[in-house]
Amino acid sequence: MPLISRAQLAAFALLLAVGACERTETEVAEIEVGDQTVAAFVNGEPVFEGDVELEAVARGLINAGQEFGPNDDEYRIVLDQLIDQKLIAQEAGRRQLDRDAGSQRRLEMARERILGNLLVESLVAQEVTEEAIDKMYAEQVRLQQANDQVSVAHILLETREEADALFLRIEQGETFESLVFNNSKDTRTRMENGDLGYVAPNDLAEPFPVVIANTPEGEVSPPFxxxxxxxxxxxxxRRTEPPKTRDEMRPEIAAFLTLNEVSRILRRLRTEANIEQGSGQVYVPTSDPVPAIPQSPPGDDDL
Structure with missing residues (x-):
């Protein structure tokens, strides 16, 4: 059950695409671009280390937030390419290729796209919080587990310290079943190795649905x-396929939240703006600024 259809992603990419970046704006926007350490001077003009890192993320060479510097193999390759890019730009300037009206308009369009990207980065920082992702993930789990039947067992303990100590023993090789009888406070189930039978996850108290979604079949969850x-x-x-884990769904949720906020802002801006077509006619949009955002995931046919 995808959060975003192909049509929505295509519209978002068309709105914000710059060059041939291999990563989405939500991924690129997660890194800080404040490193003003100079990586190289090209005829007196600086190339900053932050620019090298941003370019590496945009090309998919590293993940956002990953350590990246002069000691990494890819660093010098990206730096060389940025140096070449600056040399070519300087030569184009010397030939005054930026002076005619057509070139000026293309530069202005590139500036507008970059400003759009900066707005997206700002929205990601403000709206795509871990709390917002957790909330949407819990909702997706609830929707995707609507008809699930999962066989589960549990050990109930009074304190976190007891639970952490018991979980450590399981990690060190003791079986879940061997620890239930002498440790679980649930007198109803401890004689049955903690078995709760087949359950519908959404019928259980929070955070059972999310824990069940994030625990593979045959595995044991951390204490909660x-x-x-x-x-x-x-x-x-499990009698049905498990939902994706939070980590697997996170990029899709982040893109969904970003697209939703961009759509909301564009609708407001279109309403407030004075837009006329070239012929002097009143501008009437033929569609939403980006495809409408569903409140629940679209069907499987959308992806």
């Missing part, structure tokens, strides 16, 4: 808390 105490959960079997 509910009103009853601290739980360690084992997913024994």
């Amino acid at each position: 808390e509910t009103g009853d105490g601290w739980h360690i959960l084992k997913v024994k079997d």
